[in-house]
Amino acid sequence: MSLALLAAIGVGVLMSCGIYLLLRARLFDVVLGLTLISYAVNLFIFFMGRLAVGKPPIIVGSLPQTLAYYADPLPQALVLTAIVISFGMTAVLLAIGVRAYAENGRDHVDGNQAP
């Protein structure tokens, strides 16, 4: 199996699992699902910079500064902030979930099912 195929399948599986959990539409499951989707999306963006093994984008004096010797730093920078932001999003969702559950005692996002 080529690395590219492995990477593709990995992203696909994470996405599938995430969407399935999201569609369960219960407070905690939605958060779990979104976390899995964030993994998938972060990897997706990261992989758009192509796969590079053993070439971290940290400049060493002697190497030519091209993509043949370094991984693409731009998707990495985008994903780094995305990871932190997704934490913020998870926190807000959980807070809403906790508050919503405490106020109406329903676990479902539509608020119409008992736990």
Place this chain on the structure above:
Amino acid sequence: MSSDVITLILALPFSGALLLMFVPTEQRRLSGWLAGIFTLGACVLLLLTAMTVFDGTVVRWRVEWLPSLGVAFGLRLDGLAMLFGLLILGIGLLVVVYSAYYLSPADSSPRFFSYLLLFMGAMLGVVLADNLLLLVVFWELTSLSSFLLIGFWRHREDARQGARMALAVTGLGGLALLAGVLLIGKVVGSYDLDIVLASKAVLQKSPLFVPILLLVLLGAFTKSAQFPFHFWLPRAMAAPTPVSAYLHSATMVKAGVFLLARLYPALGGNEVWFSVVSTAGIVTLLMGAIVAIFQHDLKGLLAYSTISHLGLITLLFGLDTPLAVVAGVFHIINHAVFKASLFMAAGIIDHETGSRDMRHLHGLWKYLPVTATLAMVAGAAMAGVPLLNGFLSKEMFFVEAVAVNSHRLIEIATPIASTIAGIAAVAYSMRFIHDVFFNGEPVFGPNAVNKTPHEPPRFMRVPIEVLVVLCIVVGMFPEVTVGPLLAVAAQATLNAPLPTYTLAIWHGFNLPLLMSVIALAGGVGIYFALQKKVNLHTIAKLPGDAKLLFDVFVENLTALAATVTRLTQNGSLQRYLWLIVATCVLVVIAAFVLFPSTATPARMLVGSEVANPAVIVIALIGMTSAVFAVINHQRRLTALLFLGMTGLVVAFAFVYFSAPDLALTQLLVEVVTIILMMLALNFLPKTSKADTGAVRWRDATLAGLAGVGVAWIVYQVLQRPFDSIAPYFLQTTLAEGGGANAVNVIIVDYRGFDTLGEIAVLGMAGLIVALLLRDFRLPNAPSDGQFGAKTPGNARVSLLLSTVTSLLMPIALMVSIYFYLRGHNQPGGGFIAGLVFAIALILQYVAVGQQTAEAQARLHYPTWIGWGLLFAGVTGIGSALVGFPFLTSAFKYFSFPVIGAVPVASAMFFDLGVFLAVIGGTMLALATLGRLGQYGTGHVNDSVKTGAA
């Protein structure tokens, strides 16, 4: 000079409209004067440029608007625009004078004049626009402002309905026009009028030509009330009469034929144009003329007559010969002049008698001799009586009808249909004159003529007098009066040399003259025959009103909308989620099916190699964990643990594929996320209810499809070569950013502004969590198993853990600072350092209990967020102050013991801001959720309360 004048001409009505909005309602005289002055100003300016235009020069003014889309705000004054400009401003001025006397004290006159000037400006914009998109913008503006004007008496049901219908029909046409214009732009490559008009060959050869033509015609026909879109115009008669005189004779409805004239050089001259435009024209001409005879409402008669005359103009453009175009342009002028005066006369009659019903209005000659004389002259012009302007263009029309060169049947049918329309026109003109001014005595009564009519104020009649004089002068001396204007306008319309024509009253005895005679004699005969035999007054209503169709259409549309809403928007978020995901999947499938990739995948640089077995195993662990998380999702804690496992594998993927910074970040975020979720799980059900099997399968299928789609896209993309801007970052990161770690330099320097936004978001997320849960009482506080100590008196503190963590704290702090300092050159930086610090604090919380920990450290996280944002922001402003763009980094190397040479870049201060904001945001969220368990029923998070205050 003259090029700037045209912007002023356009700006004046809009400025006037704006100014009038601030005039108090009771200032009736002031608002009339203001409207008059602004209109007069624009009119005078237009006349000043007239000499330039009459010399054949096209006056232009242009400023780039959206250069990337090829849209310029360009104005262009040629002969055709000049003609329409004169109509708009000239008749506009007369209408303003007339309205000043027409409006009653109950009407808000500033509002009326403001709408009127708004419409005037929009209409000027349509005729002056040098860019088709700009034309569409003004076109829509005329629809909107006419909606306001028709619905001016908003307390009246019929006014509101009429306004709504006019807007629906003309708005629909406007959308079609927009689509047509966009297609023109696509074919021609420009929206500039000059280029489009010169692209006849390109346009007419394009396979898109027929759609373009039909869309543009839809716009023109709806606006100019051509059959079958004519029905809105009679309903728009609910408008105040000056509005009808202005919009429904001279301007708004002429916008459609203006469009035909404007685009004639590009779209005309072919079979489709001829058949569609002339058919619409001839049907409208006949239908309008015949229906007009049977109207009882004075304005209704005029409305159908207008429809008929617009049909005549459309037919002339449809006949597709240069001479017919000249005749069409000529009739635009003549119709505007006599119809505006007739509407004004109708307004006076309505004003003086309180009725517009021709079953009640008779014998007004005795009461209003002057108005009656004026109306009779204008009515005669409408009928096409010789020595009046209407006769001339009608003769030219008859000449063209006879000269049609097409199928034999059409050659015979056109002159006959034209003559019938001519007869009908004479008949309805007769009805207007005979029924209203003669034919017995007025019917007095509360619902009929409710007062004894008198002549109106002097200046209310002046506008009519001006127009009627024009009818006569043009009718008698066409060559010297209207000749030059017609020539320059027709020339601009044709965009080619003018054909030879003579504007004479007498062309000798010929077929067109015979047709005129038949029309006049036949019309008079038919009118009196109808009055005698059937008595027009007893005919209640004509069948087959298109309004019914419109109503049915609107009803069905609403029902359809309701059905779609019921199916998709039933209020269930779960349903919406499903639909959104399903739509995404469908779009991607459609894209793959409709646009199959033809490019052969190039050789991959990396990734085609066979994966290392160890890597495969680790990837499998990650995927399996994700699947297990799904399988176990009803046992939430278990699912959470599997999720954490997947997160670790994701971090591994980052390590393996050369992204150490990402791996560190992922690892640390994973830790805080899992802690946060466990905290939250405390206050949420620990299990999830199972769905039915069918629902599960449905969702699993969709999720599976989505996953396959995403995997497919990733695989396809990875096989293709790509072009990256990465080398720029790699080459400049050391020299310009002062750091070897390209990722960190991008975050704090190249894309520093983004990062500033992102830490702001993180900080806000923390604050949202804190505020959502502030003052929040947990109704059923969990009894057991909390994070940290539950209540102050019940702190369960592990001695071992607390001892270890108190030793660990300084070390964690050191590590954190180390990561922060080296971040510019090695994996690390503010984000990572901040997360390390936050985790150390959390450990402290776990060990000694939240209250103790907070008491020891006296941390107030909102302040941290604030300081962080301040640091990051001030660094940016600092660089701006010394003359660099916001957030430009400056740097210098300093040697530190142990760590080595550290570049002290201003970006370091920025990163310090990131560090503080990350700690603040993360800890605020965690601490807030943690505190929920602490006070089962009490207030939480006093620190936020005081902090926010």
